[in-house]
Amino acid sequence: SDTVFDVDAEPAPEEIEDAYARHANFRVIRRPSESLAYHLDGARLGEGTASVIVGSMPLDRMLGKAREHKVSLTELVAAMLIDEIQRIQQADWRHRRRPIRVSIPVNMRRHYPSATVRNFSLFANPGIEPAFGTYTFKETIDQVHHFMRFNMTAKNLNALMCANVRPEQSALLRITPLPLKTLAMRFAYYRSGESRYTTVLSNLGEVSMPEEMGRHIDRLDFMLGPSHQNPIVCAMLGSNGRLLGTFTSTIRDTALQRGFFRQIVNWGIPVEIESNGDPSTLP
Template sequence: MPKRAHWRKLDNAAKLYSATSNKKDTRVFRFYCILKEDIDPRKLQEALDKTLLVYPVFLSVMRKGLFWHYLENSTLHPEVVKEHREPCSTLYIRDKRTLLFEVTYFKNRINLEVFHALTDGTGATEFLRELIKNYLCLSHKSEGLSDISLTDPDITIQDQENDSFSKYYTKMQKPKEKKPKAVQIKNLQRETGLLNIDERILSVKYVLARSRELGVSMTVFLTAVYMMAIHQEMSHRQEKDPVVLMIPVNLRKFFPSNSMLNFFNWIEPGYHFDKGRDTFEDVLIYVKEYFNTELTLEQVSRHMSELVALEMHPVLRLAPLELKNLCIRAGAYYAEKYVTAIFSNMSAVHMPEAYSPYIERFGVFTNTPKMELCVCSFEDKLSLGFTSRYETTNIQRNFYRILEEQGIHAEKPEPEYPEPDVPRKLKVRIFHIYSFICLAAILAFIALNFMFHPKTHWSLFTAAGIGSMWLATWIGVSKRYNLMKNLMWQLILMSAGSFLWDLSTGWHGWSVDFILPAVCISVSLSLLIIAKIQGQSAREYMIYFVMSGLYGTILPLILLLAGVTKFQILSLVCIIVCSLILLSLLIFRWKELQEEMKKKFHV
């Protein structure tokens, strides 16, 4: 009997990332560690394998249900590779069964890139710490470096997979507050479209000393500097709107949790510079008071419960996934106008003293549609990573200039990134050329029709044929990662297209007599062949067999009973073949079918 697949629902934050990720906003972040030695890829692979024994929750793939995405454990084996792509490139590819994290290396740097639906900054930090520890132990075992445990032995896999949002959710009523629109950074996008990464190193000792002199925390101090840096690039007209920073908050500081899943919220301090209070001290006082007001257990609980309550709304829960995703994307796009930029403080990364001599520093940054500053520290090195897709770096310049005025010097490390490998551009260009040729052919046929046969409209049929060919090609390309899903789309396209073609040419019935049953039988048999060749488990192909079986049984049967079908033999064969497929699933794969339906239909 096949082993039961372990699966789990997405947490509250993951549902946002699964719906809104795209090529420009991949929702991927990078945590990295720079060692004082070049990386041995063989030892790094061994270290990764050991790390996954401690954190198996990372061996998850995203799958699609009718109402929500969900995560399912996989047997995929991640391979360490040399860095070859743009940082924070796409990890979650729709219709492709891939892991949601990647470990790469370049010279003396180890990179951990994670799709945010899998975990948050805290979870990624714990995984990277374990990975670095394992690598150093393997590399310096002969020098007597011991393996020191970084995890609590009492923490179970269930603890790691705990959805803390649901655990601590309580229904609270909070009056809706109308947010003012925030200042938007209007700089030109980079011509190449690549991520602009600006990293600097500060002294933790100097930043903490200056923060304490001012009577604030390091996060409050850097928030005020960030706001001032943005303000220096604003026009007087822009000052009518506040500068608003989105600042993630680790909820584990408020609620006990050992979860490796997302468990964070955020606050949004917004400062108006048009009130005649535009000095650094004015901003600092405001930010300090805002943090003191908002970072309380009561306020954090209210905001968290508000977000979870939205997810639990019965209308939203029962909406189909594609409709739900459209609503979430629209909401995310609408919410962007209330935020100017993002500031994420990942706090300090701690390693046992025995490992510190081998480590240079840790760093973090993320892909973002706006401008984002990510911060983390190791010992006395505070790593700052600005990311954006803007051409100019004036805000970053202002930020470090303000720090200089505060007596803090920023060191700029030399960038160490390989040239990105971008073969996809050629594929996109080829498809664009193909689309242009199809459009040109349609226009040419319409022109010929008008010139030589103006009284007939044969060019419309030609255009429809070319359009159908282009649509079939587009579906084939966009769904190329999942052949079974590709076949289901082609089934719907071919049957609907033939029906419309038959109807527009005077209805002869060939579409329902021959094309529909022939295509249904062909797709069902093709699914069997693909499942056999690819060696897929029942739970991977189950849903496509159910869809093709129902489609090939119910639709021809309705047409047959309604008297629409004239040539009945082929339709009867189709109904029998598709019915047998459904019956075989019910008889031989009943438990797997129940399990798969539960996953696909969970709300």
């Protein structure tokens, strides 16, 4: 199968190329300006500890719900997360008016052909502006859907890609000592990275394996690592007719997870829940 690499074979040059550098055309350099986003918070779990809650549901039923709303599954799930976070924010006196954004990795291989096995993705941050008022679920879905369709085009993505590649070509940065570059990168990421979105949603889509491997696999799991600023993140994966939604968290409160899975159950879609945490906190 061309989806499985031979560990004894020599890597092809295209497998290790820097696809960003190859495809950035530098016609336009654009980095969107975003304000500070709302962040979830709560009592933290112990050092080095994370809560994992996995919900398994029929993939076809969730795809049907997405088609009902005329959006992709990723857009539907992003809207669900935003909608539930909006409810949490309205009970939070600290930052009720800050925007709620979900950061979604975009696979650049869909827009620019590349066989690289190195990272080749950018991020979209759709969301809502609670300062404008309370959004209905339909309004939230529309916000996410139109943001993704308007911004995630090859031309817009190339402008963003150029903004990321340009610093690598700076002669000054190349001669700057590594410790200073590391500090600068951390500061820049803190100021313009995680502070600009509320949570992360990554959807790998439906994953299939070659028959020779598939018969030995009962299930595939996919999870993301939370951070200090964004303590709850969500990963989605379709496999063997099931959709698995995995929340990884470093805080004790599970209101987001409970609300998310209860919404699916309210649609009449059965969800099986697993967790490594306290059963009393499960959805």
